[in-house]
Amino acid sequence: MPVRILAHPDRGELQLDAVLSALSDPVRRRIASQLADGLDDQACIAFQLPVSKSTSTHHFRILREAGVIEQHYRGTAILNSLRATDLKARFPGLLQAILQAARNDAASPTTERP
Amino acid sequence: MPVRILAHPDRGELQLDAVLSALSDPVRRRIASQLADGLDDQACIAFQLPVSKSTSTHHFRILREAGVIEQHYRGTAILNSLRATDLKARFPGLLQAILQAARNDAASPTTERP
Numbered sequence: 001m002p003v004r005i006l007a008h009p010d011r012g013e014l015q016l017d018a019v020l021s022a023l024s025d026p027v028r029r030r031i032a033s034q035l036a037d038g039l040d041d042q043a044c045i046a047f048q049l050p051v052s053k054s055t056s057t058h059h060f061r062i063l064r065e066a067g068v069i070e071q072h073y074r075g076t077a078i079l080n081s082l083r084a085t086d087l088k089a090r091f092p093g094l095l096q097a098i099l100q101a102a103r104n105d106a107a108s109p110t111t112e113r114p
Numbered sequence: 115m116p117v118r119i120l121a122h123p124d125r126g127e128l129q130l131d132a133v134l135s136a137l138s139d140p141v142r143r144r145i146a147s148q149l150a151d152g153l154d155d156q157a158c159i160a161f162q163l164p165v166s167k168s169t170s171t172h173h174f175r176i177l178r179e180a181g182v183i184e185q186h187y188r189g190t191a192i193l194n195s196l197r198a199t200d201l202k203a204r205f206p207g208l209l210q211a212i213l214q215a216a217r218n219d220a221a222s223p224t225t226e227r228p
Contacts, residue, residue: 026130
């Protein structure tokens, strides 16, 4: 069976617009945070997201196309890893600042969470 | 003549989604960068933006509603300031990381600019 390959931007092609837009959504930040806090190669099913499967697939795709995550097939499962090294090389400190801001945001008593 | 007041979110109301979304646009990052590099109270007309006046007004409004800039009237002119202190208090390091990433992005030979 041919291996399905998913398209990714190269490191040099990462666009700040796309990265910021991808991470402007709380579900997508949650995916990035879980990958940042955990291991590489986490299956999509390992994420407890408050959205439907098709919406979840959409969010993973946005993150991949922006270059925030790397996705590849293992059998029929798609495994996900954070492109932390590429992001750090291209936009130093950015991912860290956003994930930290997300933690502050979640911890803030003035912020209503969905 | 009554003074027109423009609505702004309080510091505690700043939302990460809105801030990242506001700064995911290159024209809006350019406004924020110019304010970060310069003085407070810059008139909209002081920004050399590659868009129409109405589009420019739209971009300033998005930044204000996200809490990235403060706007107030002086006569018929609207003056703009960066809410650097509020952003730093709410999301430490975030604005700095984004503006630095924008500088890297602009300097990158692999990036096509519009």
